[in-house]
Amino acid sequence: MTALTRGSGRPNQWLRNLNAKIASIPMILTAVVIFLGGTIWTVVYSFTNSKLLPRLSFVGLDQYERLWAAPRWIISIQNLAVYGFLSLIFSLVIGFVLAALMDQKIRFENTFRTIMLYPFALSFIVTGLVWQWLLNPQFGIQSIVRSLGWTSFSFDPLYDADIVIYGILIAALWQGTGLVMCLMLAGLRGIDEDIWKAARVDGIPMWKTYVLIIIPMMRGVFITTLVIIASGIVKVYDLVVAQTSGGPGIASEVPAKYVYDYMFQAQNLGQGFAASTMMLITVAIIIVPWAYLEFGGGRKRA
Amino acid sequence: MLNLVANNSMVPEHDAVPGRITAGPSGRKPRRKLSRRNIIVYGTLIVVALYYLLPLYVMIATSLKGMPEIRVGNIFAPPLEITFEPWVKAWAEACTGLNCDGLSRGFWNSVRITVPSVIISIAVASVNGYALANWRFKGAELFFTILVVGAFIPYQVMIYPIVIVLREMGVYGTLTGLVIVHTIFGMPILTLLFRNYFAGLPEELFKAARVDGAGFWTIYFKIMLPMSLPIFVVAMILQVTGIWNDFLFGVVFTRPEYYPMTVQLNNIVNSVQGVKEYNVNMAATILTGAVPLVVYFVSGRLFVRGIAAGAVKG
Numbered sequence: 208m209t210a211l212t213r214g215s216g217r218p219n220q221w222l223r224n225l226n227a228k229i230a231s232i233p234m235i236l237t238a239v240v241i242f243l244g245g246t247i248w249t250v251v252y253s254f255t256n257s258k259l260l261p262r263l264s265f266v267g268l269d270q271y272e273r274l275w276a277a278p279r280w281i282i283s284i285q286n287l288a289v290y291g292f293l294s295l296i297f298s299l300v301i302g303f304v305l306a307a308l309m310d311q312k313i314r315f316e317n318t319f320r321t322i323m324l325y326p327f328a329l330s331f332i333v334t335g336l337v338w339q340w341l342l343n344p345q346f347g348i349q350s351i352v353r354s355l356g357w358t359s360f361s362f363d364p365l366y367d368a369d370i371v372i373y374g375i376l377i378a379a380l381w382q383g384t385g386l387v388m389c390l391m392l393a394g395l396r397g398i399d400e401d402i403w404k405a406a407r408v409d410g411i412p413m414w415k416t417y418v419l420i421i422i423p424m425m426r427g428v429f430i431t432t433l434v435i436i437a438s439g440i441v442k443v444y445d446l447v448v449a450q451t452s453g454g455p456g457i458a459s460e461v462p463a464k465y466v467y468d469y470m471f472q473a474q475n476l477g478q479g480f481a482a483s484t485m486m487l488i489t490v491a492i493i494i495v496p497w498a499y500l501e502f503g504g505g506r507k508r509a
Numbered sequence: 510m511l512n513l514v515a516n517n518s519m520v521p522e523h524d525a526v527p528g529r530i531t532a533g534p535s536g537r538k539p540r541r542k543l544s545r546r547n548i549i550v551y552g553t554l555i556v557v558a559l560y561y562l563l564p565l566y567v568m569i570a571t572s573l574k575g576m577p578e579i580r581v582g583n584i585f586a587p588p589l590e591i592t593f594e595p596w597v598k599a600w601a602e603a604c605t606g607l608n609c610d611g612l613s614r615g616f617w618n619s620v621r622i623t624v625p626s627v628i629i630s631i632a633v634a635s636v637n638g639y640a641l642a643n644w645r646f647k648g649a650e651l652f653f654t655i656l657v658v659g660a661f662i663p664y665q666v667m668i669y670p671i672v673i674v675l676r677e678m679g680v681y682g683t684l685t686g687l688v689i690v691h692t693i694f695g696m697p698i699l700t701l702l703f704r705n706y707f708a709g710l711p712e713e714l715f716k717a718a719r720v721d722g723a724g725f726w727t728i729y730f731k732i733m734l735p736m737s738l739p740i741f742v743v744a745m746i747l748q749v750t751g752i753w754n755d756f757l758f759g760v761v762f763t764r765p766e767y768y769p770m771t772v773q774l775n776n777i778v779n780s781v782q783g784v785k786e787y788n789v790n791m792a793a794t795i796l797t798g799a800v801p802l803v804v805y806f807v808s809g810r811l812f813v814r815g816i817a818a819g820a821v822k823g
Contacts, residue, residue, distance in 0.1 A: 226724065226725035228640075231637055234656060237656060237696050238655040241659075246667060252669075313551070330754035336778050341563075350583070442663050452779055483663065487666045
């Protein structure tokens with residue numbers, strides 16, 4: 208990289224590299240004012256009783272107590288937990304299995320990849336609306352299966368409060384697994400071919416090689432993918448808005464929607480700030496250990 | 510240290526590794542075409558591919574049917590009588606609230622949002638990345654670290670402070686405001702992308718230009734820019750699809766008359782009043798998805814590189 212020798216004794220320190228500093232002003236402003244300043248601002252104001260406008264009258268943890276007493280927030284958190292857990296598991300498993308299939312030196316690999324990845328290019332709004340239509344009880348999958356003769360068949364996630372979150376999960380997996388497959392495939396391609404040869408010579412069955420040798424070797428890829436999926440899960444918003452608008456009732460609410468609704472519709476800013484601070488904490492719980500493992504130990508990953 | 514993230518995510522180049530094919534015995538491999546393994550592998554892949562294609566097919570089929578056919582028929586059946594009326598209606602007549610001029614308004618809003626946002630965000634981020642890679646100054650790495658960590662912060666945390674900043678600047682609710690927001694949130698990933706790319710270029714070039722007396726901007730425009738077209742294309746793909754698909758920022762930072770296509774689409778389809786016209790809804794959905802889909806199918810492998818780099822964006 209750059210090894211520009213720096214004359215540290217020069218008097219005009221601030222003028223050195225002036226152009227680079229000027230060019231970096233947008234970055235510095237974004238980092239300091241928006242990312243750092245904005246985050247601190249929101250956290251500070253989550254301890255106030257701001258309603259329509261932000262006001263600095265502190266009420267301690269009131270907003271948080273109100274937040275955790277609100278049924279809608281509890282449902283949002285439960286939904287996020289169920290959705291998050293299942294979409295992590297399913298996207299990792301499906302993504303890996305698809306990547307393993309794609310890695311069998313198959314023909315038409317490009318075609319298959321193009322097909323599996325195209326949903327990722329679409330907006331969550333588009334995905335949500337398509338699946339709203341496919342899961343429509345009157346015309347969609349349910350009515351098709353019924354018309355085939357299984358008249359008691361019931362698959363109506365978007366109108367059934369108990370299972371609505373699975374309807375959203377199906378759409379999310381349709382959109383996201385292609386990306387996971389691509390990341391996993393890249394990981395598989397990075398594995399030395401000799402490992403496979405050795406395993407074959409030793410007569411180890413293929414599935415065993417995957418489970419016992421390849422997956423442990425891909426630890427880094429798995430963790431990176433996990434972090435990518437997880438930080439996307441916390442932000443899930445558009446998909447729910449398009450597919451169910453949080454309904455039926457409040458059965459498919461998620462935290463990001465809670466924040467938006469309280470900030471911009473219910474005009475209860477304090478609640479919105481408290482809820483978004485909780486989102487921040489959730490992300491921090493995911494990111495900090497990862498960042499520590501990844502960069503903290505001073506150990507370079509292979 | 511942050512190289513790790515990016516290098517790692519830039520890997521997905523799915524070219525078959527040449528060494529793999531040429532190593533080992535050469536010549537035509539004796540293969541049984543219908544081995545059990547092949548049936549399982551291809552069978553699964555074909556089923557999966559059908560599952561992925563199904564929604565696209567249903568969208569297109571539904572949008573070409575008339576409402577009576579939808580009411581009696583099955584969503585997987587191909588249209589008996591193809592009609593383009595739903596498309597015309599979705600484009601020019603569908604209603605959101607009081608306006609009944611269709612999705613075309615949202616489309617042009619999205620164009621007016623996406624074009625300047627893409628250009629400005631890439632221009633800003635490429636210069637940032639260049640400064641970080643070649644002209645490092647004290648504190649630069651610190652700001653950059655904040656920037657990259659910031660990419661993981663949920664947008665909801667920063668939305669309201671941005672509303673205040675934009676209001677103070679007098680651009681809240683306007684297209685200008687939204688362009689600024691897209692530039693801000695595109696910055697972490699794009700800066701990372703450009704920084705790593707520029708850092709990977711041979712340093713001698715930079716040094717030679719310095720010796721010849723070229724300054725910051727001269728080197729950027731005369732040397733770095735012409736050498737970096739591929740990464741600019743990757744950044745463009747990333748930004749065009751990302752900004753076109755955005756919903757949250759469009760809702761929060763613009764007034765209804767400037768709503769981007771995604772927001773307008775959602776308002777058309779999920780409006781409570783009126784009879785649901787599923788064919789029009791699906792036509793509108795395809796129209797909204799068309800731009801990123803075209804970008805995706807045209808750009809192919811570059812798109813994969815872009816999203817692999819941009820996946821951190823979530």
